[in-house]
Amino acid sequence: MATEAPRRWIAHVDLDAFFASCEQRDRPEYRGRPVVVGALPGHRGVVAAASYEARKFGIRSAMPISEAYRRCPDAVYLRPDLDKYRRASRRVFDILGQITPVVEAASIDEAYLDLSGLEKLLGPPAAIGREIKRRIREATGLGASVGIGPNRLIAKLGSEYRKPDGLTVVHPQQVLDFLAPMPVGNLRGLGRQTLKVFDRLGIHTVAQLREFPASLLEDHLGKRAAGSFRRQAFGIASDEVVTGRQRKSISKETTFESDVRDRDTLHDVLQALAADVASTARREGLSGQVVTLKIRFTGFETHTRQHKRPAPTQDERDILRTAWRLFQEGKLPDKAVRLIGVGISGWAQEQPEQPDLFDPPQQHRENRRLLETVDAISERFGKGVLQVGVPRKRNQ
DNA sequence: TCTGGGGTCCTTAATCTA
DNA sequence: TCTGTAGATTAAGGACCC
Numbered sequence: 146m147a148t149e150a151p152r153r154w155i156a157h158v159d160l161d162a163f164f165a166s167c168e169q170r171d172r173p174e175y176r177g178r179p180v181v182v183g184a185l186p187g188h189r190g191v192v193a194a195a196s197y198e199a200r201k202f203g204i205r206s207a208m209p210i211s212e213a214y215r216r217c218p219d220a221v222y223l224r225p226d227l228d229k230y231r232r233a234s235r236r237v238f239d240i241l242g243q244i245t246p247v248v249e250a251a252s253i254d255e256a257y258l259d260l261s262g263l264e265k266l267l268g269p270p271a272a273i274g275r276e277i278k279r280r281i282r283e284a285t286g287l288g289a290s291v292g293i294g295p296n297r298l299i300a301k302l303g304s305e306y307r308k309p310d311g312l313t314v315v316h317p318q319q320v321l322d323f324l325a326p327m328p329v330g331n332l333r334g335l336g337r338q339t340l341k342v343f344d345r346l347g348i349h350t351v352a353q354l355r356e357f358p359a360s361l362l363e364d365h366l367g368k369r370a371a372g373s374f375r376r377q378a379f380g381i382a383s384d385e386v387v388t389g390r391q392r393k394s395i396s397k398e399t400t401f402e403s404d405v406r407d408r409d410t411l412h413d414v415l416q417a418l419a420a421d422v423a424s425t426a427r428r429e430g431l432s433g434q435v436v437t438l439k440i441r442f443t444g445f446e447t448h449t450r451q452h453k454r455p456a457p458t459q460d461e462r463d464i465l466r467t468a469w470r471l472f473q474e475g476k477l478p479d480k481a482v483r484l485i486g487v488g489i490s491g492w493a494q495e496q497p498e499q500p501d502l503f504d505p506p507q508q509h510r511e512n513r514r515l516l517e518t519v520d521a522i523s524e525r526f527g528k529g530v531l532q533v534g535v536p537r538k539r540n541q
Numbered sequence: 542t543c544t545g546g547g548g549t550c551c552t553t554a555a556t557c558t559a
Numbered sequence: 560t561c562t563g564t565a566g567a568t569t570a571a572g573g574a575c576c577c
Contacts (some may be wrong), residue, residue, distance in 0.1 A: 189545080370551090394548070402542095445544070450571080453568095
């Protein structure tokens with residue numbers, strides 16, 4: 146019996162234990178052994194990636210390295226080599242681009258592909274999935290898991306369904322059965338905090354979520370989140386694959402081996418981080434107007450302070466000056482610092498912002514900006530140095 | 542357990558302005 | 560000129576993801 150063709154076939158490709166697999170590929174003596182990439186034992190930090198051999202000991206990413214070491218002292222512990230992983234990632238994305246131009250990079254080791262309309266050329270979805278895996282392994286020696294379904298959610302859950310080296314195709318008519326027995330924790334955007342709420346409500350599986358009264362769920366999670374999880378429970382999700390996404394911020398941060406009180410040290414570190422941010426911004430041709438300072442104190446108490454500068458910048462001196470002012474004037478607790486970081490965002494528009502004389506609110510802002518500049522100059526050099534005519538507000 | 546680094550998105554509160 | 564208010568913008572924090 147002919148079934149109706151889906152509007153879309155979306156694939157999600159996920160490289161298995163990516164960082165650890167890159168290391169095992171390059172060092173044959175690590176193959177078959179538990180490999181943990183992240184902080185080194187005895188230092189502050191967490192697991193960034195664990196090979197499948199390491200996972201047998203219960204080691205997971207984001208686990209404190211001390212805990213990982215307790216579980217498996219004999220594992221191979223390595224610092225991440227991000228340049229190596231970026232090279233491998235680029236190679237994989239090249240291969241995906243040969244399958245279809247509609248590829249969205251979801252992270253360094255994950256991608257969404259729109260396979261719609263490729264069946265005539267490459268065969269049914271399962272055949273395309275096998276071909277993707279084969280090409281990745283042949284070119285890079287890395288294993289990948291692939292999920293294919295009518296939308297992004299189903300594709301993503303499909304790639305997680307069988308790992309490593311898995312392939313799962315979920316046809317539109319199978320979506321509800323595929324989701325029903327899953328733990329709700331598998332849904333997108335549902336983390337530890339939300340899981341507690343679901344636990345309290347006695348919702349553990351997607352099937353139970355579907356049965357739960359929508360209005361009651363809204364009471365506990367808010368309209369937006371409740372709606373999102375309910376839609377997911379019924380397999381409703383976006384099937385758009387967005388190519389060429391632009392990043393929205395650049396940031397650099399560092400955690401000290403032991404907490405720091407010394408202001409000079411903090412300033413020096415902040416300067417290095419600002420230089421790093423600025424260099425990335427210049428390399429990518431981005432200028433940001435908003436500078437954000439992130440501080441984590443002893444006890445993991447974390448604060449951010451941000452400031453919108455009058456003009457975009459990619460200059461480390463501007464970034465440092467603003468960040469240091471935020472540090473000094475941000476009414477932050479007087480405690481030793483565990484982590485410090487700085488970032489920029491709020492990119493310059495395509496064309497420099499011009500005051501629009503036909504847009505009173507904008508004109509008002511421009512006037513105010515002008516007055517602020519005058520004030521600042523007067524403050525430094527004395528009043529009367531400058532006389533600036535400010536256009537009067539038009540009627541109303 | 543004792544918690545990295547780099548991000549995105551959302552909610553909420555304060556402030557500004559028409 | 561004063562006042563109340565609604566909407567936009569900015570800022571801070573938190574949840575979440577890999």
